[in-house]
Amino acid sequence: MKLNSLVIVTCDDGSVDLAQAELSAVAPAAALLEELSAGVLLYDAGIPFAELAAQWRITPPIFVRHVVPVQAIAPLGGHAGDPAFLARTLPDALPALDVALRFSVQTRILVEVPYKPYDLNTTLAAALAANNGPTLDVRAPQQIVSVACVSLHTWRPDASLMIGGAHVGRGRRLAAFAGLSLAADNLSSWAGGMRRFAREEGQVSRAEFKLLEAFEVFGVELPPRGMALDLGAAPGGWTRVLRQRGQYVTAVDPGELDARLVGDRGIRHLRITAEQYLQDGPDRFDVIVNDMRMDARDSARLMAAFARFLYPHGWALMTLKLPEHDRQPVLDQAFVILRRTYRIAGARQLFHNRSEITVLLSLAQGL
Numbered sequence: 001m002k003l004n005s006l007v008i009v010t011c012d013d014g015s016v017d018l019a020q021a022e023l024s025a026v027a028p029a030a031a032l033l034e035e036l037s038a039g040v041l042l043y044d045a046g047i048p049f050a051e052l053a054a055q056w057r058i059t060p061p062i063f064v065r066h067v068v069p070v071q072a073i074a075p076l077g078g079h080a081g082d083p084a085f086l087a088r089t090l091p092d093a094l095p096a097l098d099v100a101l102r103f104s105v106q107t108r109i110l111v112e113v114p115y116k117p118y119d120l121n122t123t124l125a126a127a128l129a130a131n132n133g134p135t136l137d138v139r140a141p142q143q144i145v146s147v148a149c150v151s152l153h154t155w156r157p158d159a160s161l162m163i164g165g166a167h168v169g170r171g172r173r174l175a176a177f178a179g180l181s182l183a184a185d186n187l188s189s190w191a192g193g194m195r196r197f198a199r200e201e202g203q204v205s206r207a208e209f210k211l212l213e214a215f216e217v218f219g220v221e222l223p224p225r226g227m228a229l230d231l232g233a234a235p236g237g238w239t240r241v242l243r244q245r246g247q248y249v250t251a252v253d254p255g256e257l258d259a260r261l262v263g264d265r266g267i268r269h270l271r272i273t274a275e276q277y278l279q280d281g282p283d284r285f286d287v288i289v290n291d292m293r294m295d296a297r298d299s300a301r302l303m304a305a306f307a308r309f310l311y312p313h314g315w316a317l318m319t320l321k322l323p324e325h326d327r328q329p330v331l332d333q334a335f336v337i338l339r340r341t342y343r344i345a346g347a348r349q350l351f352h353n354r355s356e357i358t359v360l361l362s363l364a365q366g367l
């Protein structure tokens with residue numbers, strides 16, 4: 001085993017099998033070494049991280065949310081001295097950072113220790129930036145040093161892989177896994193792909209975070225004063241987000257909208273199903289979003305039927321709910337249905353998606 005093929009892959013803890021299949025598709029020899037925490041998996045990919053990242057740049061995975069290389073492993077004492085120890089040892093153990101690229105340190109702590117990610121981030125970042133090192137930029141880093149503090153249960157790294165040749169022996173299972181990569185190669189620029197948003201005053205539902213995250217991940221922009229259709233709108237979180245961004249929203253759902261949205265003249269609430277609205281002859285829209293709770297294939301069929309009410313420059317965004325079993329075949333069928341009418345411009349299981357994925361669609365010439 002070489003250090004350049006060790007990776008930490010992160011996914012939703014209900015999608016480990018699907019993420020594993022995505023890894024195996026590009027790295028057939030990949031071997032799971034240990035599940036470090038729910039949905040955080042240590043693999044020997046069998047190919048260098050750079051090769052894996054290059055493949056995923058061409059065909060991004062849906063379920064693997066985040067991936068980082070492991071290029072250095074350090075034993076941890078599990079005490080307050082760890083951050084300083086890592087700041088002393090990791091800079092020389094990792095590949096050299098590119099001084100021309102803005103960097104950040106992203107730490108995940110997956111074990112009980114008396115320090116927080118922030119402590120380690122700041123201590124290590126100061127050491128890396130010292131002596132004319134690269135510029136720290138935690139908001140928009142171009143290169144990231146990722147650190148995971150873990151407790152190993154079964155896998156033990158060979159002493160040759162450890163900083164200073166130390167052993168992580170029986171009594172010392174704590175280790176820090178560290179790696180340097182380009183932010184663009186990690187699939188998400190957030191530690192572990194965990195994009196958190198602050199709760200807002202007036203927020204209607206947690207579903208709002210899904211839409212905010214989707215806007216960011218897919219880089220889509222809403223047209224000024226656009227006409228938006230929200231299918232499965234109740235209680236109105238997505239409708240609220242669209243309104244905040246200047247859209248006029250037709251909200252379709254037999255369910256009620258939150259009282260705070262009632263009376264907003266920019267919202268037309270139709271208390272009918274999407275199927276009924278189709279029969280009524282809908283208007284045309286710049287944007288169609290769909291978060292309906294229904295079988296992914298039925299939702300895809302409805303979305304396909306609504307395509308002719310989307311302006312050619314428009315785009316659509318939907319969640320596809322995953323069944324408990326046979327998730328991949330159901331997803332494949334939903335994609336086949338969608339591709340008859342749309343181009344799939346992006347598909348990801350976002351941090352805020354639970355048993356579902358989010359898909360960005362455009363008409364053939366769009367986006």
Ligand SMILES: C[S@@+](CC[C@H](N)C(=O)[O-])C[C@H]1O[C@@H](n2cnc3c(N)ncnc32)[C@H](O)[C@@H]1O
Pocket residue numbers: 204205207208231232233234235236237238239252253254255272273274275291292293294
């Ligand atoms: C997860 S909730 C949507 C949450 C919403 N995006 C928000 O941000 O508040 C799913 C909604 O889909 C609606 N729904 C299910 N089947 C539907 C259908 N055939 N037509 C319209 N809405 C439907 C349900 O009534 C429910 O309100």
